[in-house]
Amino acid sequence: MSTVFIAFQTNEDTRPIVESILADNPHAVLDEQPAMVKINAEGQLVIKRESIEERIGRSFDLQELQINLITLSGNIDEDDDQFTLAWKN
Amino acid sequence: MQIDLRTVAIKPLRHTFDHLVERFGDKSASRYQEGSYNIQQEHIFHYRPTWDADRVLFDKKRTKIQMKDWYALKDPRQYYYGAYTIARARQQEAAESSFEMIEDRGLAELIPAELKQIALDVLVPMRHVEWGGNMGNSYITAYGYGTVITQPCLYHAMDHLGVAQYLTRIGLVLDGPDALDAAKEAWMSGAAWQPMRHHVENLLVLDDWFEIFVAQNLVLEGLLNPMLYDYLDADFSAKGGTAISMMTRFMAEWSAETAKWIDAQIKTAAAESPENKEQLSAWVKHYRSATREALAPIAQRAFGDKADDVLADLVSEFNARCAKLGLAV
């Protein structure tokens, strides 16, 4: 299994995103760095639109993730409801 | 200890970068200037391109047009990336609300059937023409010379993609995904579209990037955009097709805005030398008749027996525009 990761700028917009990722991916590990928050996970990481919406109280388009995204690693699969990063090996 | 940095008044050592001081004097430069002038490398290149071994990577000799200073071709809108995206974001927001209103309230169903069919037959296949415009302008961005002209050509290429997508959306609103298949079919084999497809394909094999600029941006867009977003739009509005006008508003605004930028390029290049003027004029004459022929059957579908009059008007307005730019056409 390889590690996938995703990193965001540390700010108010990303706090609920990071929270929901950690809630939806119990195996994920948080790594906080200056101005940046990185989430590492073995195998795969799923970001769910609904979980973010629950936390921000409005509708959320997963493409909004890109505004504060810093980097990621893994193969991406994106549809309206979830954004998945995975190494399939 | 908290330091209040704002209270210090510091005299700057200089106002901007060397090349801008040389060009405009030592004063604060605009973001457009800093982000556009002389940021393309000019003299020293390590390896000859495998795809064009007789020239260097950025080479002035990829066009017959010659300029003493390629940075004379500045963009009157002063678009650098931030200014450009912010302007388009505002326009897309307006377009989005029009589309949403039409989709939510089913306004497309109120469009008279005949008008709707004209929109499907004339506007939707144009997405392919727009894709050709995207290709021509990305070619200029890649192989043109000097950021003040290559930069807005990329913005123009992306705009063409955006317009192709708005035209797609019009098709989806009016008749769902079938509309796109029908338009593609018409584009590939419908008799009315073959002259246009032939013309667009001819532009895809041109080498001279400034020739592409003239053929595509000045001539093709100069005749096509007013035909669609001025003449045809007036018909739509007059006959109960306001919903269609709402969906093409982005394009109408965009073509008026970009025409001013295109004019500034042609005017400056023509004023540079008699040779430039002659070459530009020759291109315009050649592509004007080719474009007119390509438009004729489409105008026929759009305007019926008024088609010849509309085309004649378009050409004479276009000629007047060219005369103002200093061309002999």
Add this chain to the structure above:
Amino acid sequence: MDMKANKKKLGLKEKYAHMTRGLDWETTYQPMDKVFPQATFEGIKIHDWEKWEDPFRLTMDAYWKYQAEKERKLYAVLDAFAQNNGHLGITDARYLNAVKLFLTGISPLEYVAHRGFAAAGRNFPGVGPRVACLMQSIDEIRHAQTQIHALSNYNKFYEGFHAGAAHQIERIWYLSVPKSFFDDAFSAGPFEWMIAIGFSFEYVLTNLLFVPFMSGAAYNGDMATVTFGFSAQSDEARHMTLGLECIKFMLEQDPDNLPIVQKWIDKWAWRGIRVLTLVGMMMDYMLPKRVMSWKEAWEIYFEQNGGALFNDLAKYGIKVPDCITQCTVDKEHISHQAWCTFYQYAHASAFHTWLPNAEEMDWLSAKYPNTFDKYYRPRYEQWREMADKGERFYNNTLPMLCQVCQIPMVFTEPDDPTKICYRESDYQGEKYHTCSDGCKHIFDDEPEKYIQAWLPVHQIYMGNCWPEGTDPTAEGFDPMAKVLEWYHIENGKDNLDYEGSGDQANFAAWRGAATQNT
């Protein structure tokens, strides 16, 4: 209403497919190979462009919307930074030398990436990769411009920025390293460009460039750099994914593509790693407050992350590039070897250098327990002694450069860190020198390309690096002074030691004024 019920909302994938696929067509009035003249000459075989998987599905309207939002935020920060003397909030003006290297060495690459991706976005016969390449092309001009705009404010108050983002990269010796990398890629065909820049640079190496460096900027109070850096990175996720999709696509389309792709991966991994030597040096020596060492960044972003990537590509038959064995040795050396070089040639560089102080040397010892005390500390201590005696060491002989990566010959043999590594190739009766097995291998594979290299040291000797109208026979002619003039390096202001520089004095005075005001 029937019609309305039929029109269920389209999903993201479906909608994007309609918005892009089918825009293009098989031309018939003009042959496809005339419309796409660069599609086949590299030997890559593509049978079905429709099999391309779009990594991110951004339509133009969404692109404008999200990018404009990023731009508004970015420029708000830059405006505030300029208005509030944000430059006085950095840890130390010494830090800015890393930023100078960034403006002169990296921003111009963003620009070339913009032009190269426009070319790729014109040249691929498939609509999917073309749209993705064009979006990257426009993103890259964004990066060049936001960097220039952010650093423009520093230019007003500090030396070493004034030449801007294009003049020096064409001329200065160490900047030919990143320049030749991008010239190499752009002068190749569109597929090799995608492996070079889209895959190797963006996917494998960009994290090493931006992430630790930007964290370093944040750590050192440089909010202008952090802002453009992280804002640019938000596009990078799209670019990395494009690079990865592209390589998978080539490998899936035809088994004959594998050896070509593997050769390019090997070449561009090594080319890229050599360029990153400059980044290693910035991280280990140029940040007053350090986030992690070059070696640590290499281990996280290359060894772990790159390892995961190559595991994933193994199913296509892709092997980890051979040069990785050497990199494992090099990671403990290259940043030190580079800084030692710049220290010796500080008179010919557009930024300041210094000797690491005692505390910094201890940090380096701790981070590099196998190498620093043994090989590098003694050198710095000797130079310190000389400087204290007023005999600051400058190397006045111009170094020989590697014919491929163009770095001076300062790297050592993989099995002997005390011995400089030289490799030699013969081509058409001439000898060409390279710095390593990796560079020699690249040279030997395409000698006709690399003999064209414009080697800055060579060019100085040939008299090609003076301002127009220079008369080398004039009395008192000082060739190096003329070279600096041609470089736009102001002798005594932009170069030499940080200690005693105008930047140091000004920063202290301005900070002093700010402190007294409260």
